[in-house]
Amino acid sequence: MKSAGILKGLAIGLAVCGLWLPCAAFAASPEPAPVVHDVALRDGGVLLGQVVDRQGAAKRAERVSLLLDQRQIAMAETDANGYFAFQGLRGGVYQLTAAEGAGAYRVWAPGTAPKVAEPGVLLVAGRDLVRGQDYYYDNYTYYDNYSPPLSRVKFWLSNPWVVAGIVATAVAVPVGIHNADRGGKPVSP
Numbered sequence: 001m002k003s004a005g006i007l008k009g010l011a012i013g014l015a016v017c018g019l020w021l022p023c024a025a026f027a028a029s030p031e032p033a034p035v036v037h038d039v040a041l042r043d044g045g046v047l048l049g050q051v052v053d054r055q056g057a058a059k060r061a062e063r064v065s066l067l068l069d070q071r072q073i074a075m076a077e078t079d080a081n082g083y084f085a086f087q088g089l090r091g092g093v094y095q096l097t098a099a100e101g102a103g104a105y106r107v108w109a110p111g112t113a114p115k116v117a118e119p120g121v122l123l124v125a126g127r128d129l130v131r132g133q134d135y136y137y138d139n140y141t142y143y144d145n146y147s148p149p150l151s152r153v154k155f156w157l158s159n160p161w162v163v164a165g166i167v168a169t170a171v172a173v174p175v176g177i178h179n180a181d182r183g184g185k186p187v188s189p
Helices: 002-025 149-157 160-181
Strands: 036-040 047-052 063-068 071-077 083-086 092-098 101-108 121-124 135-138 141-144
Touching: 002 160, 047 063, 047 092, 047 101, 071 083, 092 121, 101 121, 149 160
Parallel strands: 036 101, 047 121
Antiparallel strands: 047 083, 063 071, 063 092, 092 101, 135 141
């Protein structure tokens, strides 16, 4: 009888943990707010910038797209030192994208920029770019179609059908063991 009480308590504890665990452990973490950099335009609405790799080396012949409201409005190519320029711009929020990097920038008309505004854009290629959910990122290296064991466990435990099966098993096994101890005979008359 004592073992039946222990198994019953264990089954209830597992059921409670099974209901609680996916909500707390696998809840989506809030996305970090995108960083918008302030940049001062030069006379004539000129936006200057440079594209570098993660080591700081200039990326030459790199295509840079200028987007406004998710639409491409201009394209430039970097020179031998990684520099590019767009002209005729007005103040506003723009996005710059290169083959391996992107950034959001609030550009200010000449003479209106705050003191913290940078004189130009530094676009780092190869930083914080993941296109899809089947990538594993470790120490600045992307592994395609690889998922570490813990992420696979989190994936399966975030599925409500899998969790329901685990809970049902956690409840059914102790009940079956308890009934087997009685010889399979029902308690009630």
